[in-house]
Amino acid sequence: MTNADGPRLRLILGDQLNAQHRWFGEVDDATIYVLMEVRQETDYVLHHAQKILAIFAAMRALARQLRAAGHKLHYLAIDDARNLQSIPANIDALAAQYRATAVEYQEPDEWRLDQQLYLHGRRSPIPWLMVDSDHFYTTRNGAADIFMGRKQWLMEFFYRRMRVEHQVLMDDSTKPLGGQWNFDHDNRKPWRGVPAEPADARALHDHSALWKTIVGAGVKSFGNPKADRFAWALDREEALHQLDAFIDNALPQFGDFQDAMSAKAWRLFHSLLSFALNVKMLNPREVVARAEAAYQAGRAPLAAVEGFIRQILGWREYVRGVYWANMPGYAEKNFFGHTRALPGWFWDGKTRMNCLSHAITQSLEQAHAHHIQRLMVIGNFALLAGLDPAQVHRWYLGVYIDAFEWVELPNTVGMSQFADGGLLATKPYVSSAAYIDRMGDYCKGCHYDKKLRVGERACPFNALYWDFFQRNAATLERNPRIGMVYRQLAKMDEAEIADFQRQARSVTGNLDSL
Known part of the structure; x- marks a missing residue:
């Protein structure tokens, strides 16, 4: 593609903040990356203030990083007068503005967005192409393929298959380290205050100005925004620092106390990495590899490491498979016919x-x-x-x-x-x-x-x-x-x-x- 042909637009969704995606391997003057803050995404359900703030702030951080690397980028802020507040409408407007010849986007993880972009792309006068997000161990249909012909889906069966396929915590090609696949029974201790909860390693940010912009744009939310002391990782560097701190200071005790609850300590020994993982600042493979390396180096017990890895390699991939195998319509399931409103x-x-x-x-x-x-x-x-x-x-x-x-x-x-x-x-x-x-x-x-x-x-x-x-x-x-x-x-x-x-x-x- 040459500049005379018109550029292609590459859409980056708010949960696709992977600075290491294959797209960014080289600078291409014929490519314009697009990030947008839209009411479509803030309003489809009432969101916690910190969730909206974290996604917008992390999107802006990635935009700064891409620009610094030389990539062309169009960023639509929530209060931009040209913002049509809908992903398809904004893409159409930008395609016309830049005379784009194609639109590319990474595979959405939510069914509603997948359908919206697919159907809109089919109606578009220019080609739309979907590529992989380069994130998960499995494809959308990977779990369904594993369970094909079986009456019951069982996470444990899926987890063992994943361990063997990716050779994680294995003694040889087929046997688990420690002689058992699952140490869940060893990971159910209450916490009585000892050992102490590790210090919170997350950096604090002041996003008061961004929060004022979000509120001024009419976005509704609930919960405490904590905008002036915002603690969630907002880029890959911060997420990696948080991962380091977890591996060093919390993983050794994570197994024992992963099910514990206390009014005295809300974090306990949990990683708080799920946001960074789910918006793809971190790759699950690197998180699993770091935990496995900690065990191999004698820095964390097998039960703790296995319990942590099971959440990522096992449960996280498994529920994604359940989701795609049962959409659409899964949100309407109501086996017991329950109808009471939330108090x-x-x-x-x-x-x-x-x-x-x-x-x-x-x-x-x-x-x-x-x-x-x-x-x-x-x-x-x-x-x-x-x-x-x-x-x-x-x-x-x-x-x-x-x-x-x-x-x-x-x-x-x-x-x-x-x-x-x-x-x-x-x-x-x-x-x-x-x-x-x-x-x-x-x-x-x-x-x-x-x-x-x-x-x-x-x-x-x-x-x-x-x-x-x-x-x-x-x-x-x-x-x-x-x-x-x-x-x-x-x-x-x-x-x-x-x-x-x-x-x-x-x-x-x-x-x-x-």
């Missing part, structure tokens, strides 16, 4: 239930909660209380800085709410207060008593737990993974069952006042 305290954290108050307040303050807080506190309550899974999905998609639909939707609808009826998970992940108390300190000082099943001070989780299994016996009692629950229910007399059913009705009838 108001999902938006302010003001509930007397200490565990939910801490987990939700933390989410609103930090735009982050770790997997047990998301699954076994917030998600657990949502499922037991019969909250509408579509509403739960939209809340999760909006509140967490790392939440993009391909990874959030299966985790919420499938894993957390079992709304897909078992396509992803083999059982509903629910518990009474006992599990929450065992894994953390939230029950201390709570208005509700973790040991009581009925009464004004009874922990709502207890009656809701038994009521959930009682009312769903027809669909769940044959599940071999939860047979113990139904054996316990069978031992209860009618009066005991009636008591927890009345208590559950009282709870669900007064959700906003809990």
Whole structure:
């Protein structure tokens, strides 16, 4: 292509901030890179303020880097008068402005964007070409290919295949290091304050001016923006520094305490790398390689390293496969027919239930909660209380800085709410207060008593737990993974069952006042 032919436009989406993508290997005067801040992306669901701020700031950082490297670039800011606030409309306008001969874009990770760009490209008078994002281990259909002909998808089967294929933590070509594939049972310790939570290694930024621009453009959000002390990594260099700090200071303890919860330490030993990974500032291969190297150098135990790698090489790739195999329509799954609206305290954290108050307040303050807080506190309550899974999905998609639909939707609808009826998970992940108390300190000082099943001070989780299994016996009692629950229910007399059913009705009838 020559300049006389007109340039090609290359679209970079807000979660495609990979400075090492093949596109950038050489400077080409006939290529114009396009990044855009658009209301289409800020408004399709109500987002946490930090999520919007982080993506825009990181997009601007990449734009500066590309310009410094000599690439041609057109950046549409959220308040630009020429911004049509729609990706297709802006591309059409820019194509006309530059007399572009082609449009290229990287494979979107969300179905709605994939469909939008594909259909728009088909109608365009100039060619549109989609290329790989150079990020994931698998293709969109990779997991479906692995499970072809099998009745049940199982993450563990997929994970082992990935370990063998990519030779990660392997003793030889087929045997896992340590003689076992999964050390999950070794990674379930509560945290009592020792060892201390590592210092937060993230750099602080002042993005007050950008936040003022975002608000001035009419963008709505929720949660604390923390614009003047913004801590999330905004470019590859910062993300690599954060990875170094995690490997050196937190990975050795990550395994033991990855499921722990504490009101005294919100980060504990988690990496907080999911945002950098999901917007592609980091490649999963380099993160996995660094963790594996730490084990090989004797700097982190195998159980910790395996547990961390399983989240990336196993779970992250697996849920992406579930997403693409079940779209469109996965967001509408509602196996139990739950329809209750989210209580108001999902938006302010003001509930007397200490565990939910801490987990939700933390989410609103930090735009982050770790997997047990998301699954076994917030998600657990949502499922037991019969909250509408579509509403739960939209809340999760909006509140967490790392939440993009391909990874959030299966985790919420499938894993957390079992709304897909078992396509992803083999059982509903629910518990009474006992599990929450065992894994953390939230029950201390709570208005509700973790040991009581009925009464004004009874922990709502207890009656809701038994009521959930009682009312769903027809669909769940044959599940071999939860047979113990139904054996316990069978031992209860009618009066005991009636008591927890009345208590559950009282709870669900007064959700906003809990």
